[in-house]
Amino acid sequence: MIEVRDLIKQYDDRVAVNKISFSVKKGEILGFLGPNGAGKSTTMKILSGFMPASAGSAKINGYDVEKEALQAKASIGYLPENPPVYMAMAVEEYLVFAARLHGVHKTKANTAARDAMDKCGITDVRHRLIGNLSKGYRQRVGLAQAIAHNPPVLILDEPTVGLDPKQIIEIRNLIRSLGGEHTIILSTHILPEVQATCGRVVVIDHGTVVAEDTLDGIAARMQSNVRVTLGLQKNPEDVLAKLQAVQGVTALSKTSKNEGEPFTVHVECAKGFDVRSDLAKICVSADLGLLTLNQEKLSLEDAFVRLITVDENTKEL
Amino acid sequence: MQNMMLIAKRDLKMYFISPIAYIIIAVFLFLMGWMFFNLLSYYSQSLQQFGAISYGQKPTLSENVIRPLYGNMNVIMLFIVPFITMRLIAEERKDHTVELLLTAPIRSLDVILGKFLSGFALLAIMLSCTLIYPIMLFYLTKPDWGVVLGCYMGLLLVAATYVAVGLFWSARTENQIVAAALSFGTLLFLWLISWAAHRAGPVWSDVLNGFSIVGHYSNFSEGVIDTTDLVFYASAIGFSLFGAKLSFDTSEWG
Numbered sequence: 254m255i256e257v258r259d260l261i262k263q264y265d266d267r268v269a270v271n272k273i274s275f276s277v278k279k280g281e282i283l284g285f286l287g288p289n290g291a292g293k294s295t296t297m298k299i300l301s302g303f304m305p306a307s308a309g310s311a312k313i314n315g316y317d318v319e320k321e322a323l324q325a326k327a328s329i330g331y332l333p334e335n336p337p338v339y340m341a342m343a344v345e346e347y348l349v350f351a352a353r354l355h356g357v358h359k360t361k362a363n364t365a366a367r368d369a370m371d372k373c374g375i376t377d378v379r380h381r382l383i384g385n386l387s388k389g390y391r392q393r394v395g396l397a398q399a400i401a402h403n404p405p406v407l408i409l410d411e412p413t414v415g416l417d418p419k420q421i422i423e424i425r426n427l428i429r430s431l432g433g434e435h436t437i438i439l440s441t442h443i444l445p446e447v448q449a450t451c452g453r454v455v456v457i458d459h460g461t462v463v464a465e466d467t468l469d470g471i472a473a474r475m476q477s478n479v480r481v482t483l484g485l486q487k488n489p490e491d492v493l494a495k496l497q498a499v500q501g502v503t504a505l506s507k508t509s510k511n512e513g514e515p516f517t518v519h520v521e522c523a524k525g526f527d528v529r530s531d532l533a534k535i536c537v538s539a540d541l542g543l544l545t546l547n548q549e550k551l552s553l554e555d556a557f558v559r560l561i562t563v564d565e566n567t568k569e570l
Numbered sequence: 571m572q573n574m575m576l577i578a579k580r581d582l583k584m585y586f587i588s589p590i591a592y593i594i595i596a597v598f599l600f601l602m603g604w605m606f607f608n609l610l611s612y613y614s615q616s617l618q619q620f621g622a623i624s625y626g627q628k629p630t631l632s633e634n635v636i637r638p639l640y641g642n643m644n645v646i647m648l649f650i651v652p653f654i655t656m657r658l659i660a661e662e663r664k665d666h667t668v669e670l671l672l673t674a675p676i677r678s679l680d681v682i683l684g685k686f687l688s689g690f691a692l693l694a695i696m697l698s699c700t701l702i703y704p705i706m707l708f709y710l711t712k713p714d715w716g717v718v719l720g721c722y723m724g725l726l727l728v729a730a731t732y733v734a735v736g737l738f739w740s741a742r743t744e745n746q747i748v749a750a751a752l753s754f755g756t757l758l759f760l761w762l763i764s765w766a767a768h769r770a771g772p773v774w775s776d777v778l779n780g781f782s783i784v785g786h787y788s789n790f791s792e793g794v795i796d797t798t799d800l801v802f803y804a805s806a807i808g809f810s811l812f813g814a815k816l817s818f819d820t821s822e823w824g
């Protein structure tokens with residue numbers, strides 16, 4: 254349904270998207286996860302036909318977004334970063350206009366707008382000017398605009414930003430219910446959002462895909478990793494290399510010491526290794542004053558942070 | 571076509587939702603009313619003088635009231651149109667609503683033509699309010715309908731040209747003031763371009779006059795319709811709209 258191949262977007266001085274490829278099957282909900290400035294919005298702007306790519310291709314519903322732009326656009330409902338709402342228009346009037354722009358027939362536009370308002374919970378503000386609404390309500394109007402013409406593909410750029418917790422849950426439920434019938438790609442930089450709504454996730458950072466998997470897949474891969482935290486009385490600077498050399502250790506980081514607290518070293522190790530006794534031996538023989546030694550599993554949140562941390566050791570999954 | 575009308579209607583409605591349209595029309599009508607009153611009283615005065623001395627040519631209504639009245643309308647429109655057109659696309663860029671237009675399955679030509687129509691329609695509404703003056707003249711004396719008709723035709727073409735130029739600049743920036751200033755500068759330059767004509771050589775003088783917005787209006791104000799003038803306005807409009815479409819299509823948004 255969505256086919257992205259080697260997409261590149263170059264702004265004047267920087268490459269925002271660097272050879273991204275992925276695909277989304279019909280009915281799937283894909284989470285597009287990445288930190289600020291990763292290139293999520295840029296990719297979505299290209300998919301929506303708002304902006305041309307510098308190189309590469311993207312197909313929506315079988316139509317090339319550049320060569321068959323009108324057909325591709327007709328298949329899409331798009332919620333940009335900033336909801337494209339006219340402040341001087343009333344909610345319902347705006348939604349009817351947006352639906353008509355997307356080819357909904359005059360006689361059906363009113364019903365389409367009403368359905369969308371219903372789904373997004375904005376029926377009670379339908380006669381108010383959008384400029385007088387709160388940010389969260391504007392966001393919902395933007396979302397209603399994207400779904401009003403019932404497009405097969407939805408491209409949603411941070412759909413729950415600015416909403417209150419109750420609304421976030423409602424909108425996530427709405428998005429989940431739209432999946433199956435609609436193919437959805439949604440961007441976010443908050444992990445729980447992906448956990449709550451998406452079947453699959455593409456993680457991007459600095460314009461490249463760093464991971465692509467089902468949610469369970471990523472969790473499984475990451476949660477089998479463990480982290481050992483050492484608390485030491487003396488500065489372990491000299492033995493870091495030794496610790497690193499222990500079989501199974503994949504990454505090492507020393508946190509800066511605060512006054513009156515022990516030195517701490519975080520050691521990450523691969524699946525199936527128990528490095529605790531080896532680490533303890535090194536610390537004791539170097540007489541560093543081993544105070545604590547804790548082992549914990551990495552949460553999905555940690556996994557995400559790890560994925561997008563520029564550290565060659567941890568990037569290799 | 572349908573999409574063009576959809577956009578034209580929305581934009582026209584926007585003018586009347588905000589106070590812009592009412593203020594502009596009110597200011598315009600106030601100025602025109604003042605001019606009409608003064609032209610008319612000056613005309614009746616000179617008619618009386620003519621009756622007293624019966625010397626020279628009898629002052630005509632066309633020469634003393636109608637032509638200056640519509641000529642002045644042309645000047646005032648030059649000042650007004652940049653205010654009308656500045657928001658058409660610049661505002662959409664600033665407010666990000668242009669993303670809606672650019673990602674909807676519509677052609678950019680529909681957007682440009684729709685915007686153009688909305689601005690033109692506002693001016694047409696404004697000009698139709700001035701029909702009250704020839705109607706009053708009709709009850710007072712016998713105006714030359716050919717001249718009145720010619721003036722309106724000329725003014726509508728001039729208005730359309732102004733709107734097209736204003737739309738072009740509005741498509742090139744997200745700053746409404748910049749759009750208005752550049753539109754005003756361009757239009758004023760096309761007015762004053764013929765100033766250099768009488769000092770230029772014969773060929774250049776023709777070229778400069780050929781680009782003059784007022785120059786092409788003068789035939790209309792005599793009640794004469796010349797194809798050269800029609801071609802000039804049509805190509806000025808077409809050229810500006812094409813430029814606006816290019817900017818709309820190719821600029822790197824967002």
Ligand SMILES: Nc1ncnc2c1ncn2[C@@H]1O[C@H](COP(=O)(O)OP(=O)(O)OP(=O)(O)O)[C@@H](O)[C@H]1O
Nearest residue numbers: 264265269288289290291292293294295296442824
């Ligand atoms: N118009 C532009 N001109 C130049 N650089 C741009 C432009 N728009 C975006 N960028 C750059 O491209 C990169 C990717 O931006 P993008 O908006 O796609 O990030 P994002 O993943 O959506 O981030 P966020 O989570 O903050 O929304 C950033 O480094 C940004 O500075």
Ligand SMILES: [Mg+2]
Nearest residue numbers: 293294295334
């Ligand atoms: Mg973004």
